[in-house]
Amino acid sequence: MKKRLAGMGLAAVLALSAALVGCSSQSSTTTPAPKQQEAASGTAPASGGNSGEKVLTIASGNDIVSFDIHDHNNTSTEAVHVNMFNYLVKKDRNQKVQPDLATSWEIVNDKTWRFKLREGVTFHNGDPFTADDVKFTLERVAKDQKLLEYGNYKQIQEVKVVDPHTIEIVTNESEPVLLNRLSRLGSGMLPSKYIKEKGWDEFLKNPVGTGPYKFEKWERDDRLIMVKNDQYFGDKPKWDKLVFRAIPEDATRVAELLTGGVDIAVNIPPSDLERIDSNEGTHTATGPTQRVMQLTLRMTPGTVTENPKVREAIDLAIDEKAIVDSILAGGGTPTRTRVTPGNFGAEPSLYNTSLYDPERAKQLLAEAGYPNGIDINFSATSGRYLKDKETAELIQAMLAEVGIRAKLDLMEWSKFNETYKAKKFGEMFMISYANSMFDGSLAFDRLTTERAKGESDYSNPEVDKLLKEAEKNMNLEERAKQYQQVQKIVAEERPHIYMYQMNANYGVSDKINFEPRLDEMLFADEITLK
Incomplete structure (x- = not known):
């Protein structure tokens, strides 16, 4: 296709594009039977099959970039990370800031914000979450110019530890959007003790957060598996297991949805929306993004x-x-x-x-x-x-x-x-x-x-x-x-x-409730079984 397009007139290309929207060549893709597809995916979605395990399987067009939350600026990676890491504050569906690992905050002066931290929180490896972890996390990204997220956190001069559950964030200048910074990519809290003892390379292989789901396995360019965190400080996780699959080909991703191999498929081509809606057991969900x-x-x-x-x-x-x-x-x-x-x-x-x-x-x-x-x-x-x-x-x-x-x-x-x-x-x-x-x-x-x-x-x-x-x-x-x-x-x-x-276009199993978010995040506990 690429070589042909380069030599085609623009009118012909536009006509071809319109035809592709109306009648997708992907529609003729041969798809395996549901049971075969389930076996191929390695994890039965939604109900979990005979085991009774509640498994949520989501397919994206790409894999996550890394578990280094500071060295990428990739929304689809953050959409997965939000299930493993917590921020100090978080945004709800209406983009209003809510408490998360910080329970309250106040402006001390033009360059200083004070945060009270949630007590009794532990990382997935059992280490307690304290002010030292906040200092380690935010000062790393604020001081290392090689990190991709440095530009969004260089505004932070230092993080002062007042006591184990109180910190002050001191900025270089007055900071009108500090809460916005702390509720997004780059602000997920890292386990300072674990990383200092085991090293950064070990963390990247076996990442640890405070979120409702914890790391089990990552097969690069194939799938990432998380399991529920029974020690989570918030509401009990709704799923036993999360599976995030990387399926670059649109046709394959749609086929997996139609045959029951996944519960949600991201980035659905417009040409396949009607096909998914008319298929028994699936529907589509579309929403605006900031992309x-x-x-x-x-x-x-x-x-x-x-x-x-x-x-x-x-x-x-x-x-x-x-x-x-x-x-x-x-x-x-x-x-x-x-x-x-x-x-x-x-x-x-x-x-x-x-x-x-x-x-x-x-x-x-x-x-x-x-x-x-x-x-x-x-x-x-x-x-x-x-x-x-x-x-x-x-x-x-x-x-x-x-x-x-x-x-x-x-x-x-x-x-x-x-x-x-x-x-x-x-x-x-x-x-x-x-x-x-x-x-x-x-x-x-x-x-x-x-x-x-x-x-x-x-x-x-x-x-x-x-x-x-x-x-x-x-x-x-x-x-x-x-x-x-x-x-x-x-x-x-x-x-x-x-x-x-x-x-953003999503394909969704009729077994689950799912509503797209404006920020494109995939919070598993906002997705429920019907």
Whole structure:
């Protein structure tokens, strides 16, 4: 398909995409019988078969990245981790902050917050949870610049231990969104004693948290198994076992759901929604997300994408509405910003809009000195996001229409993530980010001069200044305007080209109750048997 698309006219590609939405080629996939499928999965879902064991099996398009909660920024990994680790505070379905490992908190002064910790909590290995664990966890991510989550926690200067169940978090500046930071990826509490005694490598092989489910086994790129934690401090876990399966192929993931091999399948192609709803024993669930699909462009000196007219040409060559309509069956919204409605600091003028203009894109290339077009390297995931492979192929065809010859490298998530962390992509890569803080600050964490180095190599002193000021600004009206100004600058300079906000599609067994969350988390104890 990839080679054919590169040489097809855009109209033909769009027609093919629309046909794929209406009639999926995956529908003809041969599927094993339910009992055979159950045996293949290794764990009977939902009821647990004859054993009486209550097992919840969830299939995603990719495996988790790691058990290092500080060295990834992957929502689908966090969606699994939330069952094993607890935060100091957590967000409910309405994104309101609630107590978790901290029972109460207060602002002592502009740079100090005091938290009372829950008593009687133990890690899965029996170690008690204390203030020392909070200090160890947050200071690690706040001080190690090599960690991917460092940029979201460098605001913390230190964690003071007042007593075994009281801590004070001291920030470098006033911190308007500290609670948001503490309720998301990177803030799961780690067992300091266990890690200091056994070492980090041992923890990564046998991770320990305080959550309702504890680690049993991880077969990379296949499945992760957790079992209930009978010593959990909260409500009794609802399931005996959780199985998270990595199934990159859409057709296989859907087949597993239809034949009873899994209870929930994530990232269901739009073309399979009707099929799942009409199948006896399954239904679909769809909900909005905070996830935006984007292109990251290199502005490194000497690259063709360093030229602002080339970046603008790439932007104008892409018809985001056509992607949403033809690939996602309308399950998304074109956007020129990552700060979508519902996030603090959103700029409405950049949402639900597109600049698609292929003729102008051709002119821009000529003005940039490339009348015969350009060649670029384009990397994208295959199986990580909903219809990511098809989206990348359609973008490749759209770019070809204006003279941008994109060499497309489709990667499984594990390979893509390795390249991402090493910052070894060529001129352009496609990735989708969510916003777990629901705040403008997280949307631009990779666009400061410091964080962009080696990735986009974007550097704008005005953007750096605005983001630094907004980060500590307790005047919410001023702070919102600062983020709105950043969005306008980024939309003009295009180190990132934002394309569309995504909806999430799930396939669900009729045996269970499941409602999608806006943050895409998969809290097992919010999922119940009927």
